[in-house]
Amino acid sequence: MLITPIQQAFFKDITIFASLVYLPHGVRVLATWLWGWKAFFALYAGSFLSDLIFTPEHVQTLLQDALLISIAVGSVSALLAFEVLRLLGRNLYANGTRIMNWKWLLAVGAMASVINSVGQTYVYSGVILPDHALPVLATYATGDLIGLFVSMLALMMVFRWIRLFSNPNRGD
Numbered sequence: 001m002l003i004t005p006i007q008q009a010f011f012k013d014i015t016i017f018a019s020l021v022y023l024p025h026g027v028r029v030l031a032t033w034l035w036g037w038k039a040f041f042a043l044y045a046g047s048f049l050s051d052l053i054f055t056p057e058h059v060q061t062l063l064q065d066a067l068l069i070s071i072a073v074g075s076v077s078a079l080l081a082f083e084v085l086r087l088l089g090r091n092l093y094a095n096g097t098r099i100m101n102w103k104w105l106l107a108v109g110a111m112a113s114v115i116n117s118v119g120q121t122y123v124y125s126g127v128i129l130p131d132h133a134l135p136v137l138a139t140y141a142t143g144d145l146i147g148l149f150v151s152m153l154a155l156m157m158v159f160r161w162i163r164l165f166s167n168p169n170r171g172d
Contacts (some may be wrong), residue, residue, distance in 0.1 A: 022147035024074075024099070025109065025113065025148045028074065030155075032082055032157070033108075036093050038157065039078075040075050041080055044071055051071065074119075077112040081108045113141050113148070116140060117141040117144065
């Protein structure tokens, strides 16, 4: 209701593909951190329903052939990033602990954003005008990173608020 109309005014041909503030990327990263590979199914279902509900019908018709593949790419991007880092010796999954390392989750989110950006640009390469390919890729990457940052910032504030108000010795 806020970001999309503003983005649409300036980047009409890009907005159909990517958002400059894509909050669900934070959900992808956190869900995968907590549930590992099992998060894929919930992320896929959620993305499918979201596209079904919120994507205008003319856009669904235009992107019909690539939409399911696009949903799969987005749903698997965080899992691929976590797995690459795990293969490099950094297992960053929650693994029973809920202690979160924000810096590493942002790094995983950045890697997942690159994976998603490249994947989405490839999936939609038959629909994206050639001179818009790089701006679409940059918008995906930027939107994912901003969305992840905003999601994590909001969660940190919520967790801090919960800790503050659940402490009986807070000194009111």
